[in-house]
Amino acid sequence: MQKASLPKGTRDFSPQVMARRNFIVDTIKSVYTLYGFEPIETPAMENLSTLTGKYGQEGDTLLFKILNSGDYLKKADQDALNTKDSNRLISSISDKGLRYDLTVPFARYVVQNQTEISFPFRRYQIQPVWRADRPQKGRYREFWQCDADVIGTISLICEADFIDIYHKVFTTLGLTNYQVRINHRKVLEAIAKTIRFESSFTDLTIAIDKLDKIGWDGVSKELISKGLDASNIAKLKTLLTVQPFNESTINQIESQLIDCPEKTTGIQELRQVLAYSNLQNIHIALDLSLARGLDYYTGCIFEANIEDSPIGSVSGGGRYDDLTGIFGLKDVSGVGISFGLDRLYDIMLHLDLFKESIQQTKLLFCHFDSKGQSHCLTLANALRNSGLTSVVYPDNKKINKQFDYANKSGFKWVAVVGDNEISNHTVQLKNMETGKQEEVSQDSLIEALS
């Protein structure tokens, strides 16, 4: 006998969990749809050549690789086999891997389908991704991303759209304590110039990305050790303070930065995003410490988190000027965001935001004998033809067993049919939530349920 078990870091989703996850996914889908995004899907497996080298060296080791079919050792690298060099052997015994995110597959999709796509192309994509990360609380080896991107325009209307989308998604989910933070890569570059640290730009971003974890003292120490002049630390600290995203903050930052092309572009674009947005009620802040995978983003950068929750960011995004370049389509600018479904789920569970009524309303027909059961079949079919979910208890068991099942399986309604009810053309209808029970005629059953 085999033990039923799952690979670590992976999960099953029960009907109750599915109903909650679907509530989140449906909310995100409907908001994306309102803004004209349309769904695409790409395969779970990509060629390893598509994935390798796109996520840094660590990313390459976290890719799940699929063993080639058939006699895969026939073409295996003999030297790598002899020296038992696992890393070097991979490319000769595996040519496919599981997708690691939705962004690289999307770039591949756009290039491969460029003649059929009319740009600007607005797509959303909600699918699982896989990473061979060490599983831990809130981190899974199979998890879901919910991406939306506009590709083929440099218009900052898109950035304004995404700010709106954040607001609509979070408030619809009941996550009213959300905070969106915005930054601009060019402003960050202007900061580096202002503190005369532009030659160590990567050191700067690596350090400030740790602000959350090691605090300002830690960041200062690290930057001083990398050669940043102590007199510039104070200036940097002022600039990196999270502030409201509005005209006066932008003016103030503008005045603190030395003149350079990056400042001109960055400040002007932030102003334009502001002009395109109606920020009333929207919780957004300007956070010049936001760096997030800068190799990748070239313009605005977004991150969102939920206050009072133990989990960090639930979404990130930004503008990238050359995502499709690696696959041969140059000079196509895009901007996008991605929600982490599993993190949203964990936070909503933690904050007790799921209503129990998310599951389908459904009715169970209960009976005392085969005659009653047959009668129920007819009634159930009539309900289904009116679009109401109903199930006839399939076995001949005691009525309390049937009620027990209704309770455990989340049936809101139970209709009991015995000989009296058959003669009277009625059912005993019980609302399992309120406990209220009444005899209703078969003809008015649909009405009584709605």
Added chain:
Amino acid sequence: MQKASLPKGTRDFSPQVMARRNFIVDTIKSVYTLYGFEPIETPAMENLSTLTGKYGQEGDTLLFKILNSGDYLKKADQDALNTKDSNRLISSISDKGLRYDLTVPFARYVVQNQTEISFPFRRYQIQPVWRADRPQKGRYREFWQCDADVIGTISLICEADFIDIYHKVFTTLGLTNYQVRINHRKVLEAIAKTIRFESSFTDLTIAIDKLDKIGWDGVSKELISKGLDASNIAKLKTLLTVQPFNESTINQIESQLIDCPEKTTGIQELRQVLAYSNLQNIHIALDLSLARGLDYYTGCIFEANIEDSPIGSVSGGGRYDDLTGIFGLKDVSGVGISFGLDRLYDIMLHLDLFKESIQQTKLLFCHFDSKGQSHCLTLANALRNSGLTSVVYPDNKKINKQFDYANKSGFKWVAVVGDNEISNHTVQLKNMETGKQEEVSQDSLIEALS
């Protein structure tokens, strides 16, 4: 530069294809839901021990195996490495595989979650599966199955439910020329006894499974070569003729079979399914040649196909008495069916059954300058707040370019805003399907669109 390409046998789905696939999936989901089935999902990866040995020897070779992470060669079977024995090496360098179907993961799920499940458990599951099959027309390496199963009851009401479900799914999809065929494993066993061939039962089912391909002459030849008495061939042929599924056919078959326990059970169960069903308008036939993976099914067997289509069966299913036994949960009977999403899609495309209106209704705001564009942003937000999908053309391009984009991207409506419209508080609204254009006030825009 890298070429953008996909692993063979896998596909991207564009927004247009997604809209069509979602139409099929949503139809199946809503019918499953009407009958009280609830969704679960299981991970793409399962432990190889869960999958291996469940699909026959060929199945094992068709499983996609995932290379262990890290220094996987460290624990590799040294003998297998030395002899370059690909097959033998697998278990030491791979402990996970991609799921091959949804049935085995479901059995694993039920056993693993048995304490939380209340039986009978009605679940549906719509997810991709992966098989390293040789790709060919209509056969993919990643494809979708849409399964529903009831587990934990022997009641034949479930079989009657599935017959109803077939009818509702096919007619809702517009596949009115469907045909469901039903058989019963025990009747097939009684046939083997009747023609005195019970000791070669597997040979019998293997041969009759080929009836579609090699015809009756081929089947006879094969069975005679396996030792079937020629005088019984005619008897078998009569029994295996497809007939209406009704009381008189069942009586007639009953009279042709020799008495045995299998006959008693099989005939009685078919009669009971008939009694539970309202077969008016339902296209169902009794096909005693239907064998489908008999190792697995123990009671009723189903198969469905669409007439006038070049593709074989689009769904199969049946009752199994001991699916969860391999994982240690004995004596739990279940019954289920599975639709092949990709086959349904291919057939509906072939029969031209997709309506072009499946995609979301959406409106594009077009403009002549930045002033008009800004005005459009406000109008678009108002529409979105009323639940209408709208997009502001993000760039400042010539109006015919904007119309061109609207056409290619499937916008049903275009609203043009120039200086006159701003002054008049109106838009020029064009229906891109009819070509009709009129000036409507901003306040009545929502009304005009619905």
